[in-house]
Amino acid sequence: MKKSKIATLAVTAFITIALYIYSLYSAYWTFKRGNVGEIILYTALLALCNGAIMLLYTLTDKKRSHSTANKVIVPIAALLFNAAAYPAIGFGVQKAVSPGVGGGVAAGYACIAFGVALAIFFNGLSSRGHKVVSKLTAAVCALSLICSGLTVTYRAIGDYSFLKPFYEISKASSDIGGVPTKDADIVYDFAYATEKNVRDTALGKDETIDIALAKNEWEGFQVVFATAAKDKKVNVSVTDFKNSNGDTLKTEIFKEHYLEVKGLGDVYNCEYPDALIPVTHTGDRVGAAELQKGLQQAFFIRTRAEKDSSAGEYTATVTAVNEKDEVILEKEIKATVWNFTLPDAPANESAFGNGGGTFYTLSGVRDGDDEAAEKLRLQVYNMLLENRLSPYNLPYDILDERADAYMSDPRVTSFVIPYSEDDDLLVEYYTKVTSNPDWAKKGYFYPIDEPGNAEAYAKYTEITDRLSRLCPGYNMVTPFNTDKVIIDGKEMSSVQLQTGKSSILCGLSEVLNRGTTLEEMQNEVKNGSRAWWYVCCAPGGDYCNFFEFLDGIKHRLLMWQQRSFDISGLLYWSTTYCEKANPWESTKTWDDYNSAGDGMLIYPGGYIGFDGPIASLRLMNIADGMEDYDYFALAEAKFGKEWVNEKIAKVVTSPTEYTSDHALFEQVRREIGVALAEA
Template sequence: MRRLPLLLLALLSGCGPLHTEIMLLRVPAFLLGSADTMEKVFRDEPWTRGPADKLTIEAARNETEGIQLVVVTGGHDVRRVTVEASDLRCGRSIIPKARITWNVVGYVRTEKPAYKVPREGWWPDPLLPAALFDVRAGEVQPVWLSVRVPDHAPPGLYRGKVTVRAEGQPRRSLPLEVRVWDFAIPRQQHLETCFLLRPDELQRFYGLKDVPVEMYEAWMDFCLDRRICPALYDWSHLDRDLERLVARQLDRGGACFGLAYAWPKKGTPEERAKHNEPQIAAIRKLYDRVKARGWLPRAYVYCHDEIGKEHYDIAHELYAALKKEMPGLRLMQTFYKDNPIPALDDVLDIWAPVTGRYRKEEMQAQQAKGDEVWWYVCCGPGKPYANLMIEWPGLDHRILLWQTWKLGVTGFLYWSLNCWRDNYKADPRWPEGAWDPATFVNQQGGRHHGDGQLLYPGPGGQPLSSVRLENFRDGIEDYETLWLLRDAVAKLKKAGGHDVLVAEAEKALALDDAVVKDLTHFTPDPQALRAARSALASLIERATKAVAAAK
């Protein structure tokens, strides 16, 4: 017997040799536990919290919410494990089992991080396809369960079960309960997002001469299902496929799309003109097509990445030419140092600082003038800021969107979804071989794990999600919940006579400092975040009923 989890050892404590032998015959080969999706479960750490009695989820209509089912082994390997869910029923209403999916939580190895971490080694992140899996003796294996609630599901408590089978073992089941709230997450996104989906990485990893547009669309759809908008300007055939891709993104609820990337270049006036004029002409062609379809308000141009003061003068020259040539086209600027506002205030529409460079008074002054403010994370900032690195807590990936709401920011940018670096060179290729999660290594050899790498390459050219991306999507759905409550408050005010409920809802919309105060102070407790989300949901239900009663 290798190593029993503490739970199973407890069953044997106080027993003599004969009793221990008898009890070992009765101890199950595996138990079923549960963990919040904001928890990161390590397969080599003892499972101490005991078996789960049921799995519980709360969600709105048109929302995807999950929980982790944890297979806990004893003294023997458990082989050929599979998971199956039943239909969920609430009276005569059904959430079909086809809307319940599961993925095996995979692990990637981290080493020499550039920042302080609680541990090095194997970290949970990729969500692998549903398939038979083995669990070694003395280890645990989380399974990511996702329930996609239909947009027509009546509210109530839906009940079913999840069954786990393993070779040579009795099957085990847990009740699954899903509380469906009486409102739907909007299909139309209200948070603008700019996430780079790189076709060159698809091309390299899958050994393609060119990425078929149908493949790119499948990856786009995967992102849009997670309520994020790929920045289309990186598509190598955008001139050919513009209308097709933009229509697809907007039809699936996308709030915006990146039309082009504009970058200035130093040199003589003649050299700059030679560089700028083709850019302006190419963007103008796309601009005319977008404007003709009525899409211009949703379009933006991504300007010189993370600009510094050494480029302000030449950037202003290019941006001013773009604004003159294409009225109404939004220009978006990222930055992490200096202050570009004095130099570029008259030519930019969207300011996007890294969260560590965000200055509340500075950015709110720009918003008061009519500009938009987005922000982003990348290889920084480090702790105590939230980020999307693999070693950050799952709650941090989700709290980013609560911070976005709290500070009135209206867009979120991320530099890459699929920066896979040299993983395409591995032999054997992942997932049979090892995956290197480091996308950036500093001069001291410190590695940033998972930066720019929220998607993994699945079999047959299919995308695979990650623990981080699923938590980020949950955060976006939290953001949409807040948007719904704000909309309900506006309707309550219009109806009149609901001052107490309005005051309660407005207090909730401000977000309690105990949950999230600012960019560096927020709760570390997933249950505190869930309680806050449940309170928002209850207020939406109450407000909706009050508005309906007033009609």
């Protein structure tokens, strides 16, 4: 073999090793999940395709002489190169894509490879005659397959970040909308808390905003900035809201942190705001916000009226300064506190997961540091409680006296009773919980999730039989994600299978929209059961959920839909799930970006040097939805169920049909608030 070919193979080998090491580093989370089978399958497919290319080249090129060794070495080199190149391309660049996306990339690359292979083959035949036909066939094969492959690959990857440099020089990056500030290069817009846009969306033209809230309620809004220039910064502050008597409302401000949701944006950008970093934070990712050309930077501001706050008007001043510390915006914002009070106990029962695991590790809690773990556990628990959400797990063992105060807290609507395999311990847990009627209503078992076949329901029956024997009168929730299950050849409904065993019937929101599921649940409510629903990595499409790329109004409207269906509780499997991705680095917290942010509503603050958990914009909208549900409960008691349903129907007509008009939504909310204040 010539020295030039040996050098080429050596360089190829070096690049292969480097790419392979990089792919292993980048694909850590994918390999950790154990998708080795998919990796091997796709790698083998690509290796075969590209090996075929090289083999066809050596066999059909009549203009050059190839030894048998070359005919073997060249395909082997191609095999080795692609065995490493695919993980680098498919996993390294995409940072641990899901098997579905990996398959798309593999299919696209395979199309390209076959296109090139056929082109080479037919081109080789052209040296033996039929030159025009052969070359034309080669061109058609190459063009059709390569274009198809590029399309499939692009759609599979869906990563627009490589277009960002083109965005900055495009006309779109200068079309930023907004209202001018005193700095000619910076514009602003005020927005409702429910508004969430792709980061390169042009700003609206709202020069100011006003808010309204009940006593014992939080209410927020956003102020958003953008620039068409470079090297611009903005910092924002806000005073407490104050009335004419000098009474104040606690007010907070956060800088919104943006994250990519690959493939779910527009031509140039797929970043959405989510993490809310307190402006008082002095660690990482803090300080004046650096404005990127054509991209939004929002700040979230919220205030709270306490139960003893005076009703009436309050004002606060929002101030923004640029990189030169020049005041570029000063706006007085009005808040109206209505003369009615939300109860401490939410009308909407909730059960939100609050596990630990990787969340604690990313927060900086070391193994064995019980004191730090307890501190973080309490911080997460209290954050959820402050936002009217009840965590699954109490911050202390049920048998610990410190748990008593939490079980008695009116803000806590539910908690999990551990399902111990030890009979004596199980009975001890249950005996303590049932010693207090209030605790007994809140406590529930949750030993099995989403049974969907005969085997799962056999296990379910074993559990419920044991609980009936050891813990008579127990409460249990068993979320179900299918309306029908076939057992022994007979089709049975999930509600039918759980009636009399799970006192809390909890279906996936989309399942309640199927067949007679909702009707069956409502019938069982008449017999003493409770009706909850839940969302998770499903449903998608037009259904409301808590995914990062969904408009904030969809997080909040879920509770409006819930009330219209007479569903009394909301379950969500986790708020701190970080096992598949560091949420500061990737939004793919579950298996793909179509459920971006699933199971993760609270960020590990320790990762950026903040002492405590970091809330999300989604969490704030969910909390607002919980407060809306309280409005409905109060209004139903005063004006009747029909009156409430008429209001809800103005914004929600079905699980997949609802308004996207933020102003209309706020108008209807205020209609209810004003009516309650004047009643």
